[in-house]
Amino acid sequence: MEDIKKRIEELREIIEYHNHKYYVEDNPEISDYEYDMLMRELKKLEEEYPEFKSPNSPTERVGGKPLKEFQQVQHAVPMLSLQDVFSFEELKDWHNRVVSTVGEVEYVVELKIDGLSVSILYENGELVRAATRGDGNIGEDVTQNVKTIKSLPLRIKDKNLLEVRGEVYMPKKEFERLNEEREILELPLFANPRNAAAGSIRQLDPKITAERKLDIFIFNIQRYSGPKIEKHKDGLEYLKELGFKVSPVRYVCKDIDEVIEKIQQLGETRGDLPYDIDGVVVKVNELDKRDILGQTAKTPRWAVAYKYPAEKKKTKLKDIILQVGRTGAITPTAILEPVRIAGTTVSRATLHNEDYIREKDIKIGDTVIIQKAGEIIPEVVEVVFEERDGSEVAFEMPKNCPVCGGLAVREEGEAVLRCTNMSCPAQIKRSIVHFASRDAMNIEGLGPQVVNLLLDNNLIKDAADLYFLKEEDLVNLPRFGKKSAAKLIQAIQKSKENDLERFLFGLGIRYVGLKSAKNLTKHFKTLDNIIKAGIEDLMQVEEIGEKIARSIFEFFKEEHNLELIEKFKLAGVNMATLKEGSAAPQIFEGKTIVVTGTLEKFTRDEVESLIERLGGKVSGSVSKKTSFVLVGESPGSKLKKAQELNIKIVNEAEFLEMIKEAENI
Known part of the structure; x- marks a missing residue:
């Protein structure tokens, strides 16, 4: 046992030495792999011999258990x-x-x-x-x-x-x-x-x-x-x-x-x-x-x-170009005659949005004043109007995305113009990561880094391409081997069987969250029915107002999105609800349930989905119509409201007893 203790102490010293070389001196002496092997050995020994654990071991740097609150010092x-x-x-x-x-x-x-x-x-x-x-x-x-x-x-x-x-x-x-x-x-x-x-x-x-x-x-x-x-x-x-x-x-x-x-x-x-x-x-x-x-x-x-004074400089605005962000936001950017400000040479500055350009009456060819907001992002703060000579040109935002040509839409009440094409190259990474996320298609192992790898190696161009990947496409990529490649392909193929609500949420239609996707799926049953629906038809769905309905309608009017849907169909992705005829007993039928606090066995989305599958309705607020409140750790004001209204309180253990009769839980 003394040898084990000695080896654990030795590993801790070696790892901390290499931490210092890497993170303080920026001069690593070993490879990442060698470091990982040392850390793995230490973790294994600490798990096998918990009596030698230390709160200041390098293994503790990954973070301990969540805190309920911070203590005062x-x-x-x-x-x-x-x-x-x-x-x-x-x-x-x-x-x-x-x-x-x-x-x-x-x-x-x-x-x-x-x-x-x-x-x-x-x-x-x-x-x-x-x-x-x-x-x-x-x-x-x-x-x-x-x-x-x-x-x-x-x-x-x-x-x-x-x-x-x-x-x-x-x-x-x-x-x-x-x-x-x-x-x-x-x-x-x-x-x-x-x-x-x-x-x-x-x-x-x-x-x-x-x-x-x-x-x-x-x-x-x-x-x-x-x-x-x-x-x-x-x-x-x-x-x-x-x-x-x-x-x-x-x-x-x-x-x-x-x-x-x-x-x-x-x-x-x-x-x-x-x-x-x-x-x-x-x-x-x-x-x-x-x-x-x-x-x-x-x-x-x-x-x-x-404190350094905020530095401002005068320069010429040569042009205005458009950049498309990963959420589809189309942002105007000023191209400037280079000028040095706050220690760096600046040749571009943000113009934020169409309203900002109009408010400040910014034109191409203007002499402008720029500064760095928070000394990070350069922005145009004003126009030097007295230097105008009449050659300046007004700028108009486009009707179509400058990257893909897809329809550009500015929603009522918003300042931002957005591309509605899910396959737009400028926002493709975001759309794929969202599509694979836990609440959408839940493709385990397909996070931002892996999506980057696939895009950088031209293995995919959109989310539908995921379903045409093969193991041999992945095995030679960094961090992939035969086993991990097979595991990812299996996770992708398994996601084809998901319910329509997950797929619909995964499409990333603006304003369509999980709840909206569930309501749409329940009402229309198939994706084709949703695609064919008009704005008035969509507004018949529970909690779907004109703003959401218009966003859905515009999304499926975009030709690129319809082409992508056809590609998903070709891959065999489910496009209909699986919940019709479900064998799950409707034990919560007619009940309205509120969830508050953190549950041990379920995430919030999981428990809400379960309640709905068992016939219940989930509400975000407590009222006299609430059947019961499911309470986890650190509940909020909803618990107090339930007590005031004398609403039934159910803890997680009691909830688990209630659902025992339901199958496949």
Whole structure:
């Protein structure tokens, strides 16, 4: 047993060493495969010998069990915010106050990473707690989530009490990947990397945090019981020795003029950084002088944050082109005479939509003012009307998609023009990923990465092509072997037998969700009947209003979509309801059921589908007509409403007893 324990400890050290080489030094020494083999061995040993498990094992980085809520943490050292300065005059005023109190000082100039501030506590060399800043005095315990950040050491060699402060951030590339994935799944997009990082670190399910690939820079020692450290720069160097990823750019400056010079230099290149910054931090280097300067109730007197002014530039708008996003949105983009702004050369800028162009009266040939929104996306903010000479040309949005020629439709009340062609090359990836998703055709193993592989290798051009794939098409692709290829083909072929409601939802018709697809299937029975239906016919279906009906009608009026449907038919995909004549007993017939909270045995969609299959109707709100409320963990206000109305409450165990008589459950 001692040998097993020794091997587990050895594996943990080896894996953490390679984590540091890869995620901190960006200098990997082994292949991904070799790393995976080490991790697999450690997981296997920890499963076989649970007595040797550790909360700070590298295997814990994938995220633990979901939390019910975050616990509050009282900060031993307040996590203060910084005073902002917006000009070099304000910076010099602050400097004068510093030197009038403590005499001449050194300054450390660092990038102000734009993320979420956390404190991390180590005791006896082990990470024991991580907490958000909160109000500066009380934060939230996010230990499980912070442990998923692979550049952060879970164990350090120093056994003294050490509390550090760092900034959790999301790299720009990961932010783009995450938003691309969310766009494909039609989820709300994050506004910027800072919001994405903050949202990710506060997930109740650490597994979601682990998938987000967050990173962290450590920028301060909050508490330390070891030998006294004289200067801030020495503290950062020591943290680096311990394995922390410390502030990446830092300069020690002898006077305020050197500080200003460094701020100007950093401002020129800030757009090239792989992460966002929202300014530069200037700190007194000598820690004893920091103690003398002290702090106010909210901010330290020994540091300030210099905020760069929003940079605007004048340039010429040479042309307006159209780009089609993965949701079919057709977005106008300005082609500009190149101009350098916020550290990068800009030659394109978003014009958002047709209304934006009209409101600002933007024309091709105009002289315009551009700026970077949040220092990420360039946008045209105004027209310099006095420089117009009459040669400018008004811009009109098209009636057809510029990529595929499909019908372009702007729904009433919306600002965005959309392509209605499901097979449009510009949105094909999104449509295929959605088609294969769990709530649609539920093709296991066919996620965004595999769809990319298939598209990049010209194996498919649309979702219908999936059904014509063969094992030999897949075996030579990266991450595929004979077994995995066979498994995916089997999953694809099995999905042919799905009920029409899944296929209909999988088509990605705008506004047609799972509930609408179920209602349409129940009413029309076959896809052909839906295709033939007029807007008035569609509006006869429960919960289908004019907006949804028009969207369905327009979808099936598009020639490309009808061609795709024929291709699905040729492949043998089911186009009719399978629920007619179902043998499942209608035990909930005539009952209206509300579901609230998280269930252990079912997802929300699964339990709602089951209730409907057994004759019941699912409602989203509690009323006097509600037959009973099915309650899982962490129920919302629906439970309280049910109690007020004296509606029957059923827990999951009771629900399982109720459905025992139903077959195939």
